[in-house]
Amino acid sequence: MNSNRKCIIVGTLCMSLVALSTAAGAGSEQESPLTFFGWSDQHVQVDGSGEHLIPAIDAMNSLAGKAYPETVGGVVEKPAFVFGLGDITEWPSRAALDTYEQLITKRLKFPSYDVAGNHDIGGLSPTTTVLDWLARRHGGLRYTFEKSGVVFVALFSEYDETLNNPAQPISKPALDYLRKTLAKVPEGKPVVVATHLCFDAITNRDEFVDAFGKANVILVLGGHYHKAVVSQYRGIHFVQLPSPEPRSSGEFTVLRISENRLVAIPFNYRENRWATEKPRILDVPIKGPVAAQIQ
Numbered sequence: 001m002n003s004n005r006k007c008i009i010v011g012t013l014c015m016s017l018v019a020l021s022t023a024a025g026a027g028s029e030q031e032s033p034l035t036f037f038g039w040s041d042q043h044v045q046v047d048g049s050g051e052h053l054i055p056a057i058d059a060m061n062s063l064a065g066k067a068y069p070e071t072v073g074g075v076v077e078k079p080a081f082v083f084g085l086g087d088i089t090e091w092p093s094r095a096a097l098d099t100y101e102q103l104i105t106k107r108l109k110f111p112s113y114d115v116a117g118n119h120d121i122g123g124l125s126p127t128t129t130v131l132d133w134l135a136r137r138h139g140g141l142r143y144t145f146e147k148s149g150v151v152f153v154a155l156f157s158e159y160d161e162t163l164n165n166p167a168q169p170i171s172k173p174a175l176d177y178l179r180k181t182l183a184k185v186p187e188g189k190p191v192v193v194a195t196h197l198c199f200d201a202i203t204n205r206d207e208f209v210d211a212f213g214k215a216n217v218i219l220v221l222g223g224h225y226h227k228a229v230v231s232q233y234r235g236i237h238f239v240q241l242p243s244p245e246p247r248s249s250g251e252f253t254v255l256r257i258s259e260n261r262l263v264a265i266p267f268n269y270r271e272n273r274w275a276t277e278k279p280r281i282l283d284v285p286i287k288g289p290v291a292a293q294i295q
Helices: 003-027 051-062 094-107 129-138 172-183 205-210
Strands: 034-039 082-084 112-114 143-147 150-154 190-194 216-222 229-233 236-240 251-257 261-268 282-285
Touching: 051 094, 051 251, 094 112, 094 129, 112 129, 112 150, 150 172, 172 205, 216 261, 236 282
Parallel strands: 034 082, 082 112, 150 190, 190 216, 216 236
Antiparallel strands: 034 251, 143 150, 229 236, 251 261, 261 282
């Protein structure tokens, strides 16, 4: 075999090995960011009136492809799901639940995950209508799922109406579930904890954060107080999701998780614009997913 032919064969083999190496490397990283939408406190009325949710849902359905602000960059990708953080109903009547179920299963184009809020329990006139529906739908009131290498903990927390105070502790059963669940998550795997109470409403914050242990909790989501707010406590990022109820500003939050960056930015669907106030926007570096397993 002459020297020129040897060079050609060796060069071809080298290029093939480089291509294989590149492909293998690409497979070990998150192929694209994980995008999902968040909202809370939908408050479908006792008689089943839920028309105020329709503009929010229609905006969610059509937002993919819209450009983010220049500070974020890129465009909104198709969301993997929508996360609702409780107070689905004003009071958990069958009519209110039926309306919500129809809207998220027939009108909304994406999977929906929900956590019960204090209104869904029924207050001083409790009923299990919404709680039973959530348990059937998700396998429990507290549950865990994974998307694109990120673990999501949907954390229902019991609410004590006799305290007559919107600020409450995360309940002991919820903390126990959180400790046991996070102890099983592989080291370094990113975790998002979602519960109805927002940062400002949680009265046992230290006990709550202590329950994370050594888990890589990149974000805590809450609702309850109806407005989009960003907070930080002991190095943990808290994002409060907005409400679509008629007196609200008319927003939901768009969240994007990539290999090393977390963005949460409210979108005002009534005015067709992104939030611009820095205290309401989260854009931070994280230790995010390395290997994406799209589910």
